[in-house]
Amino acid sequence: MKQSTPGYGSNLMRAMENLIPPDKRLFEDPYSEKFLSPFWKFWVILMRSPLDFSSQELGEELKKAGYSFSSPTLFIWEGGTQYLSKKSRE
8 A cells, every 4th residue: 555645744844853862852753764754764774873974984873873875775975075174174
């Protein structure tokens, strides 16, 4: 059964609620991510894993957050490097 387009929005919001610290959540829905398309699931994974580029590796942090490297993905990073030190970009 295919989910309707409006359903993606509500599931995304419910999945994002799980990113809030447990004591501040309005509700908890452990199944909300299971209904997201791979595109939206990827964004929730990125939001779940803040990254310090000077001391952490992107691939390792994505793996810890549950990202599947077998998923077809295109990364576009625009406008981020000017906020990093020269050392962390090398």
